[in-house]
Amino acid sequence: MKENINCYLFVYNEYSDWEPALITYALTTFTTVKVITFSVDGQPVTSGGGIRIQPQLALADVRPGAHDLLLLPGGEPMEKGANKEILPLVKSHIQAQKPLAAICGATVFLAEHGFLDNVKHTSNDLGLLKMLLPEYKGAPNYIAAPSVTDQHIITAPGTAMVAFTKAILEELQLLQNEKLTFWLQFFLKEGAPQIQTVPPMNFFYRSYQTDFAGLVPLIRTVARDIFREAIANDLEIVGPQHWHYHNVTGQPGNIFTLEIGVPVTTVKEVPAPYGCRTLPAFNCVSIQHPGAWANMGQTYHQLINGIMTAGVQMSGSNREQYIHCDFENPDANITNIQIGIL
Incomplete structure (x- = not known):
């Protein structure tokens, strides 16, 4: 893992707060990766679970480094075309081949704007993507799996928080950390320690x-x-x-x-x-x-x-x-x- 990595977590009104919960806990507790929340304007937002969040930054202040992770949680607003303000950040991040992780509705957001056309990916359902996005062109690259990583882009359906977390840790080369790996095993079904x-x-x-x-x-x-x-x-x-x-x-x-x-x-x-x-x-x-x-x-x-x-x-x-x-x-x-x- 490269030193001094930040994880920029995008938060917005009605974002699905459970989806980034496991990975942010893992990064904060077991690694030196710093989790930094940001919203479009830096003002407080309320998650889908009713949690009031005060972001640390506004979008204009986000300056990702060469190895920083951009983390996009899902939520109904993402599926309905909201949050277009972050498009320049997403585009520059992908073009620079920096790690980007999107789950649930955030995968719809990426697909809507063509970021998944030539990238192997997954989402909540292929039929749903086609229904929501008539212009969606990424179907040949769709994989029905708990998580898919390709070209430093990690995607997952909203039901696959554990697989999503593991894929991010693999992308960041963090699973050599024995304590982190042990903790993660409790959420995995196969070969996990049991209390x-x-x-x-x-x-x-x-x-x-x-x-x-x-x-x-x-x-x-x-x-x-x-x-x-x-x-x-x-x-x-x-x-x-x-x-x-x-x-x-x-x-x-x-x-x-x-x-x-x-x-x-x-x-x-x-x-x-x-x-x-x-x-x-x-x-x-x-x-x-x-x-x-x-x-x-x-x-x-x-x-x-x-x-x-x-x-x-x-x-x-x-x-x-x-x-x-x-x-x-x-x-x-x-x-x-x-x-x-x-």
Whole structure:
């Protein structure tokens, strides 16, 4: 990302205030990009949600730099031909190949004035564009997608605020920011961390006092013994092997408690060194780690950074569920990671 980037957010009466909300929060909270609001005359405006906004600048005072973003939210006035005063700014911005992002009604505004004729783009609906704009010539470049970026122009329908936000961050090359990426994942459907409460479960296990260096000898051998002993004690196994960590600090040489076991249907007395008890509900942030266990440290690092950024306190207990273990092809492993939170 280039340094000292500004995001110029155009605000006007009845603009759809939710559409730029996610991206402006992301930029302000996690990056050095400065969000600057402006209206045509610099006077206060009232958003579609009834929020009174005092813009920081008037249109005449906007002077975008080489890498500054121009952000155009939608709203009914844009679809009805209002705000033509910003046309010179939009034209110069596009001609200079500076990033420009338009959503919902703002895409109609761009299409109406020919800015999307030769640019791949999307909007609320192709049929709607044709109906609103009989002279619209960009149909061959229309793509039905949550967000489209082409020639530094980002477009999205009004229902795709998350995809719109991600596309802008990609255009500005900001997704290398681990804290920002973690935060954004909560809004994405696929592969996102989840805050959840795991219900109580019956657990058959063996406990160890160890450090990270002592984990290697336990791999493969303990799980085999756990399954064998569970069956020998007439316990019905109802899930994959679990590794539960308690009082882990991450410091070299830190000795912590590790419980390796499996969920079972009932609790009963079992001979030492094994145990069987009902675990209480477990509040956690979880994510699925695909691939080799050697790379799990990176997933933990991103997850913990995100939790700390969100201001959530960790409990000191973590869990791993080994959904699929393939020692011949580690890239096929699937591990569910759960970091306990208070």
